[in-house]
Amino acid sequence: MASGHMILSAFFFNPQGDHRLSWRHPCSPRAEIFDLDYYRELARVAENAKLDTIFVADHVAIWDSVKSGVAHYANARLEPLTILSALSAVTQHIGLVATASTSYYEPFNLARLFASLDHLSKGRAAWNVVTSAMDEEALNFGRDGTIEHAHRYERAAEFIDAATALWDSWEDEAILFDKASGRFANPERVHRIDHAGEHFRVRGPLNVPRPPQGHPVIFQAGSSESGRNLVAAHVDVQFAIIRSIEEGLLYRKDMNERLARHGRSPDSLKILPGILPIVAASAAEAAEKQEILESLMLDNLAIDLLSDGTGLDLSAEPPDGLLPELPDERTFNGVRSTLNKVRGLASQHHSIRQIARKLANTGAVPIVAGTPAEIADQLEAWFVSGAADGYNLMFPVLPEDWTNFATQVVPELQRRGLFRTEYEPGTLRERLGLARPANRFAAARDESRAVPEHRY
Amino acid sequence: MASGHMILSAFFFNPQGDHRLSWRHPCSPRAEIFDLDYYRELARVAENAKLDTIFVADHVAIWDSVKSGVAHYANARLEPLTILSALSAVTQHIGLVATASTSYYEPFNLARLFASLDHLSKGRAAWNVVTSAMDEEALNFGRDGTIEHAHRYERAAEFIDAATALWDSWEDEAILFDKASGRFANPERVHRIDHAGEHFRVRGPLNVPRPPQGHPVIFQAGSSESGRNLVAAHVDVQFAIIRSIEEGLLYRKDMNERLARHGRSPDSLKILPGILPIVAASAAEAAEKQEILESLMLDNLAIDLLSDGTGLDLSAEPPDGLLPELPDERTFNGVRSTLNKVRGLASQHHSIRQIARKLANTGAVPIVAGTPAEIADQLEAWFVSGAADGYNLMFPVLPEDWTNFATQVVPELQRRGLFRTEYEPGTLRERLGLARPANRFAAARDESRAVPEHRY
Structure with missing residues (x-):
């Protein structure tokens, strides 16, 4: 870690x-x-705690492949770039991470939006690259279904x-503002990019000068083989799913090897495991908070999710009965890890309702529940072991859990010298x-190599 | 006018x-x-003067077809949606008009950005629809040259x-937030749009609830036959080029006829001619300000513009010599009105330099130069005659001319009862x-017509 403390997003x-x-x-x-x-208000609390970034995830569709999803799930949400542009005007230090899809945007438009946000925020913009796996998303952009996985990642890389x-197309010294001579820009420092690839043709230059950070910081969450390769080639910060120190160390080792193949040092990639912190005064309170969370789940949504995850139509089955026979894994066309989890639960003779609720209430990232000191203990252990450069903090209930973490766990981390007490000057990139x-x-x-032809 | 006073943008x-x-x-x-x-600061001044909107125009390319354009023209500019999203956080009343291209965006992405800005600003978002005529723009989006004019307008309409x-896809009452029953939304009030046209296929629904204004206000500047038809069918506010009261009245009459064909009342379209106000203490000062502006033009840029406008390569001609023979209008492949303007100047035996500077310094919209009272006289005359619903104010030099207008002309219009002294409550749409x-x-x-099939 450059600055010696953990990154908190x-x-x-x-x-x-x-x-x-x-x-x-x-x-x-x-x-x-x-x-x-x-x-x-969320931003005020986060900036008061000196957090590194506010990270807004996103989809470009509502989730309706699961039958009762529209009725019961909170599908409606604002768009991240507009939220974070607005917040750039009322914050001063915190990084602003907006999610945007490489499958359903044009490079010129997106490069321009992020370059612009980077200027407006004085170097605090970051782009969380997603490739948009849902069929629902594809259907909003003229496709009949989602683009095949490998193809999505190829497109993302391109x-x-x-x-x-495009961010490089105006060199840092390109603009002269020389009112007397009338030279606004030095044409030799402004470049067409003439990108012509498999998925895009973009001439450039961009019509925004180079962002303060050079390039806005690039986040990505992919952990598949194609995901890891994309990260090793192009990404600054990875949002990872890690369940133990051992797993984190193995993950870091794997990524370091991949980075090396691209001539990158381990330091050039920050790995942030996602965690779900639940702050409580005691173990009993933490358990109670978790129970309340689990009670929010609805049977019919959980059962529809189970239908979706197993390929069975369970809507007419008695909820307290046993699960019908599960499909053969070898010919199963869905997510196999989900199917196997269900198979494990079914073997314990749980009812459809019980299995469905269990599955629906299991998140992808570890829950870290406890007192502020207990949570800090775990964050410290992973961090000092080298299993994590910091954390992507996913709060069960907003704004409460966000505020609790910022006002109770952060001070504890600060006392231990694990987290900043004041923002360092500079851009987000520098702080990371x-x-x-x-x-x-x-x-x-500079390297006297063949320079792309100057056209201006 | 609903509110009895002019609209100032x-x-x-x-x-x-x-x-x-x-x-x-x-x-x-x-x-x-x-x-x-x-x-x-521009927004603060504009809102202090109770102006209706801040209107940010845009291109999605730098302008480089004219040889010296990159060196001398201020091509670099931030993107309007990010600027205006940021300003939504530090303003309370003023409308926020962002320009975005129907030729180079996807409907889902753009509908979402504007819906989101409309929520963030509590009903102050407006979209200036442009169709992007420049070849430079086409080349940034995988095309070899700009889309043909009629085709661009067809695409814009679709x-x-x-x-x-998409803005209608969540009805106003669609979201229930019923925590007890677990019904977030009423599925019968959420709709797929199933748009399948010549240019786009979009399933929907949007994942943002209906904007506070229903639809963000739609601006457009087209005045060609296709432009006027697009406006009559779909647009709320037109930015027009009008040079006299007579022209304005004819324009209004023409648009009223077109609106009627779409079952729309004259009141449903506001027409704002562009004007370039230059506030000065006296006629002499106004003339001096105009001279300073004209002196900013550079000979080589002006001559490159003249080359571009006539199809002649004038870069090697002596600037003080006469213009070579102009191309035949009948076979000319450029803008004929420019060619004819040049022909008129050439017939007066002006030099290449003189013609070039004259042409380069002539804007598209009328200059209104004078004291605050003189400017108010002209704005009043056009407005009370019915030739204009208000004005799109294009300032020669920012921030000076913007501030001068806001602090000197607006109070004069207020004294005359022609402009608001306080913002009325409500959305931009209501104020307009x-x-x-x-x-x-x-x-x-409601009309008991066939309702699109409910899928949820």
Whole structure:
């Protein structure tokens, strides 16, 4: 770690919190989620705690392949770039991580939005690259179904290449503002990118000068083989799913090897496991909080999710009966890890309802429940072992859990010297200990290599 | 006019002002144009004057078909949606008009960005629809040249249709937030749009609830036959080029006839001619200000523009010599009105330099120069005659001319009862005297017509 302390990123997908039905929690917001004041207050709390970033996840569709999803799930949410642009005006230090899809955007438009946000925020913009796996998303963009996995990642790599070239298309010294001579820009420092790939043709240059950070920081969450390779080639911060120190150390080792193949040092990639912190005064209170969360789940939604996950139609089965025979794994066309989890639960003779609720209430990332000191203990252990550079904090219920973490766990981490007590000056990239990327066009000239033809 | 006073919209394309080389003016900003504080101050001044909107124009390319354009023209500019999202956090009343292209965006993404901005700003978002005519723009989006004019307008109409359907896809009462029963939404009030047209296929629904304004206000500037038809079918506010009261009245009459064909009343379209106000203490000072503006033009840029406008290569001709023979109008492949303007100047034996400067310094919209009272006289005359519902104010040099208008002309208009002295409560749409659009899905049900199949 450049600065010697952990990175803390406050995340949300559902603005009500990261439990699937957190919107039902007595403390979660209702229509406030469509009001800027709600996000303004989250940002104020996060910046007060000196957190590194606010990270807004996203989909470009509502989730309706699961039958009762529209009725029971909080599908409606604001768009991250607009929220974070608004927050750039009322924050000063915190990083602003917006999710955007390489499958359903054009590189010129997205490079421009992020370059612009980076200027407006004085170097605090970050882009969480997603490839949008849902069929529901594909159908909103003229496709009949989602793009095949490997193809999505190829497209993402090409997209990032075009976007970073656009960010480089105006060198840092390109603009002269020389009123007397009338030279606004030095044409030799402004470049067409002439990108012509499998998925995109983009001439450039961008019509925004180079972002303060050179390139906005790039986040990605992929952990498949293609995901890891994309991260090793192009990404600054990885949102990872890690369940133990051992797993984290193995993951780091694997990523370091992949980084090396791209000539990158381990330091150039920050790995942030996702965790779900539940702050409580005692173990009993923590358990009670978890129980309340689990009680939010609805039987019919859970059973529809189980139908979706197993390929069985369970809507007419008695909920307290046993599960019918599960499909053969070898010919199963869905997520096999889900099927196997269900098979394990079914073998214990749980009812359909019990299996469904169990499955629906199991999140992807570890829950870290306890007192502020207990939570800090675990965050410290993973961090000092090298299994994590910091954490992507996914709160079960907003704003409560976000505020509890910021006001109770952060001070504990600060006391232990594990987290900053004041923001360091500079850009987000600098605070994360990431180098400012060299400009590919300037670098080509400096190394006396063939410089792309100057057309201006 | 619903509210009995004129509409005033403060416009910029170049953030340095609307003269082509305003960036060279001694009072214009340099790197401040990439800093949010610059826009924050413009917004503060505009909102203090109770102006209706801030209108940010845009291109999605730098302008480089004219040889010296990159060196001398201020091509670099931030993206409007990010600027205006940021300003939504630091303003309370003023409308936020962002320009975005129907030729180079996807309806789902753009509908979502505007819906989100409309929520964040509590009903102050407006979309200036452009169809992006420049070849430079096409080349950034995988095309070899710009889409043919009629085709661009067809695409724009289809795009607006899809976007407005997405805004309607959640009815106003769709979200229930019923924590006890677990019903987040009423599935019968959430609709797929199943748009399948010539240019787009979009299933929907959007994943943002219906915007506070129903639909964000739609601006458009087209005045060609296809432009006028698009406006009559889909647009709320037109930015028009009008040079006299007579022209304005004819334009209004023509548009009223077109509106009637779509079952729309004259009141449902506000027409705002563009004007370039230059506030001065005296006629002499106004003339001096105009001279300074004209002096900003550079000979080589002006001559390159003349080459571009005539199809002649004038770069090697002596600037003080006469113009070579102009191309035959009948076979000319450029803008004929420009060619004819040049022919008129050439017939007066002006030199290449003189013709080039004259042409380069002529803007598209009328200059209204004078004392605050003189400017108010002209604005009043056009407004009371019915030739204009208000004005799109294009300032030669920012921030100076913007501030002068806001602090000197607006008070004069207020004294005359022609402009508001306080913001009326409500959304931008309400303040502009525009009805909130009916929801097409709700309307179909209310009229007991065939309702699009409910899938949820």
